[in-house]
Amino acid sequence: MPSQIVSLDVNGERREFIAAPGATLLACLRESLGLTAAKRGCAQGACGTCTVLVDGRPEAACLVAVETVAGSAIRTLEGVATGGDLDEVQSAFIDCFATQCGFCTPGMIMVAEALLDRDPDPSEADVIEAISGNVCRCTGYRPIVIAILEAARRRRERAVTR
Amino acid sequence: MVIQAVHVPESVDAVVTCSARGGLLMGGGTVVMPLVNSGSAAVTELVSLRRAGMDGIEVSDGVATIGAAATLAAVGEHPGLAFLRPALRTIASPTIRNQATVGGNLFVPQPYGDLAVCLLALEATCELAGPAGRREAPVADVLTTGIAPGEVVVAVRFALPEPGTWHYHKAMRRRLNSAAIVTVASVTSAGDYRIALGGLAPRPVRAVSAERLLRGRPLTPESLTEAGEAARADIDPFDDAYASAWYRARVLPVHLRRAFLPESP
Numbered sequence: 001m002p003s004q005i006v007s008l009d010v011n012g013e014r015r016e017f018i019a020a021p022g023a024t025l026l027a028c029l030r031e032s033l034g035l036t037a038a039k040r041g042c043a044q045g046a047c048g049t050c051t052v053l054v055d056g057r058p059e060a061a062c063l064v065a066v067e068t069v070a071g072s073a074i075r076t077l078e079g080v081a082t083g084g085d086l087d088e089v090q091s092a093f094i095d096c097f098a099t100q101c102g103f104c105t106p107g108m109i110m111v112a113e114a115l116l117d118r119d120p121d122p123s124e125a126d127v128i129e130a131i132s133g134n135v136c137r138c139t140g141y142r143p144i145v146i147a148i149l150e151a152a153r154r155r156r157e158r159a160v161t162r
Numbered sequence: 163m164v165i166q167a168v169h170v171p172e173s174v175d176a177v178v179t180c181s182a183r184g185g186l187l188m189g190g191g192t193v194v195m196p197l198v199n200s201g202s203a204a205v206t207e208l209v210s211l212r213r214a215g216m217d218g219i220e221v222s223d224g225v226a227t228i229g230a231a232a233t234l235a236a237v238g239e240h241p242g243l244a245f246l247r248p249a250l251r252t253i254a255s256p257t258i259r260n261q262a263t264v265g266g267n268l269f270v271p272q273p274y275g276d277l278a279v280c281l282l283a284l285e286a287t288c289e290l291a292g293p294a295g296r297r298e299a300p301v302a303d304v305l306t307t308g309i310a311p312g313e314v315v316v317a318v319r320f321a322l323p324e325p326g327t328w329h330y331h332k333a334m335r336r337r338l339n340s341a342a343i344v345t346v347a348s349v350t351s352a353g354d355y356r357i358a359l360g361g362l363a364p365r366p367v368r369a370v371s372a373e374r375l376l377r378g379r380p381l382t383p384e385s386l387t388e389a390g391e392a393a394r395a396d397i398d399p400f401d402d403a404y405a406s407a408w409y410r411a412r413v414l415p416v417h418l419r420r421a422f423l424p425e426s427p
Binding site for chain 2: 021022024043044045048051054057058059060062063064065067068069070111128129130132133134
């Protein structure tokens, strides 16, 4: 079977590209669409830095053959900010010093986005479970957990004042 | 090998056709895609179950029927399958549970596949489709002898355990996202015990020696320890990065006891 044209809704925009058989969603985002926030870490689903949202749910993009999600809505870190304005999770990561080398950050933020979409007031245990598939080799987990709880607080506050 | 085609069939019949031509079945890709990414897949064609309409979950009249392509997340979120939720939360991470499927879980080697251990204790039935038509097989047979070339597991079906009769315990190195050192799943009914073990053999196994020893006896720390020691006859433990075979066999009685008496030390 030759390469085929795949169409995805990426961060709210319809994107079409040519994919070789078995190409991963991750490779297509990075190499065909130039969206390099999601990283290739382990390429076996163990590290979480390639995590993107597929139809609203976090998935390891390195484990997704792109043909299998044709037509789906994909959300990556590039789609989180509004124009130049960082969202609550991104700004909380900065304010809480939750990035060190930054390699895990794209995946951490995307699982946090999915968690807060589903549960605006997660417990610390909920946050720890949500990021349990994401490895930070700087082992800066504590500030990451604090940042996600802070982002949840800011988002709830904004919802009240809006 | 380099992948030449990824088929995304939209019906069970189309899955069987693709599978019969030699394509490797892929549920969520959590086991197959690492092989593809490292160039070590032994096939050139993949057959994805993602769009095959095999992900339905139905619970009625005390019987659950779960499509083989249902994700572990979907099973865990189903209100009729709440008893399985604690077990599912011991498997991988929420992200991987959005991808990994019930059918795929039957074919991963231990120490992965805790849901398969549960299905063995539940004496689930597999609905299979193949070039020769449909058939049913006990999950125990599928776990030990696999399925025929060209066949696919379409769904698993089991009777819901009565309230208070389901027991599950998994010993792992971390509280979240770690493979099994020892997994115990059991359904008890009127002094009769069905006990399945994970992490203790290449495939999930029934602890028949423990079941025999416990039959009709009350569950006490002493009887469970004795049963756990007897169950060493039923296992074939292995060394891996999580634990040694020696350690797995050594701690089996402790974890069998904790599966039934979580409060005991």
